[in-house]
Amino acid sequence: ETGVTQSPTHLIKTRGQQVTLRCSSQSGHNTVSWYQQALGQGPQFIFQYYREEENGRGNFPPRFSGLQFPNYSSELNVNALELDDSALYLCASSLDGSPTDTQYFGPGTRLTVL
Amino acid sequence: GNSVTQMEGPVTLSEEAFLTINCTYTATGYPSLFWYVQYPGEGLQLLLKATKADDKGSNKGFEATYRKETTSFHLEKGSVQVSDSAVYFCALFTQGGSEKLVFGKGTKLTVNP
Numbered sequence: 001e002t003g004v005t006q007s008p009t010h011l012i013k014t015r016g017q018q019v020t021l022r023c024s025s026q027s028g029h030n031t032v033s034w035y036q037q038a039l040g041q042g043p044q045f046i047f048q049y050y051r052e053e054e055n056g057r058g059n060f061p062p063r064f065s066g067l068q069f070p071n072y073s074s075e076l077n078v079n080a081l082e083l084d085d086s087a088l089y090l091c092a093s094s095l096d097g098s099p100t101d102t103q104y105f106g107p108g109t110r111l112t113v114l
Numbered sequence: 115g116n117s118v119t120q121m122e123g124p125v126t127l128s129e130e131a132f133l134t135i136n137c138t139y140t141a142t143g144y145p146s147l148f149w150y151v152q153y154p155g156e157g158l159q160l161l162l163k164a165t166k167a168d169d170k171g172s173n174k175g176f177e178a179t180y181r182k183e184t185t186s187f188h189l190e191k192g193s194v195q196v197s198d199s200a201v202y203f204c205a206l207f208t209q210g211g212s213e214k215l216v217f218g219k220g221t222k223l224t225v226n227p
Contacts, residue, residue: 002159033214042118042203042217043158055123056214090158099146099207100165103215105158 003104004028004093005015012112018079021109025072025093031055032074033103034066037088049074078111086113116141119172120218126192127225135189135221137178145206146181146186147171147180152201152220161189161202194225 003026013019025032031050035043045058049068063079072093078085088110092103121136139145148173149161161169167182176191187204204218 004116035215035217040220042205043215044220045214045216048214058214092158097214099209102160104160104164105150 004104006091006106006109007091009107009111009113010110012114013081015081015083017081017113018077019081019111021076021078021089021091021111022105023074023076023091023093025074025091026104029072029092029093029104030086031101032068033092033094033097034074034076035058035090035092036060036085037090037108039087039108043090045098046076047108048097056096081113082112086111116145116206116208116216118176118206118216118218120202121221122219123201123221123223125223127223128157129196129225129227131225133189133191133194133198133223135202135204135223136217139185139187139204139206140205141185143208145208146197147178148205148207148215149176149178149187149189150203150204150205150217153209154200158203163186194223196225198224199225203213204217 005024033048034046037043047057068074088108092105094103096099146165148163150158162173164171164180170179
């Protein structure tokens with residue numbers, strides 16, 4: 001049990017819609033990262049937030065955006081959904097996001113875009 | 115850019131067999147290296163890590179040594195159990211780029227009784 005929770009567990013949307021995924025980090029963890037895991041692949045880094053500011057971004061278009069709140073919760077928003085956005089979305093929290101820091105992952109949200 | 119290449123799966127072993135899953139990396143700077151495990155129906159869990167060259171990470175009988183000269187971080191276990199059946203991901207983390215934690219594609223391990 002990592003103490004990181006995500007909601008919802010599963011979600012079905014249609015192409016062109018918008019979606020918001022939520023994550024609750026471990027208390028005291030200042031950093032949250034979001035990853036996209038396509039079926040049969042390793043997680044791909046989307047972006048990281050440190051104390052409510054974006055602190056790094058992977059190779060994802062601007063329609064992927066995020067927010068981090070002072071209460072250790074965060075959101076991933078995806079606009080104009082495409083079929084290829086179907087994946088497991090993982091959030092991970094850590095103390096300060098440094099290379100030696102351990103990231104604790106939530107169970108993920110399975111998004112299906114039809 | 116930073117990348118991780120790990121052994122293609124799936125890997126099927128009998129209980130008590132020796133396990134090796136190969137992992138090599140390409141990175142700028144000096145990355146930290148990780149092995150994560152994903153059990154069926156569960157999220158990713160950190161298995162072990164090493165933060166500098168020649169460090170050995172170990173946990174639950176698994177070991178991996180950070181080899182800078184061969185840019186490798188191979189995962190080993192002397193005697194696998196059925197409960198070790200899972201997908202194993204090698205990953206690196208470097209502060210040098212924007213990519214943060216970079217994962218390999220994963221290796222599925224099945225251990226038969």
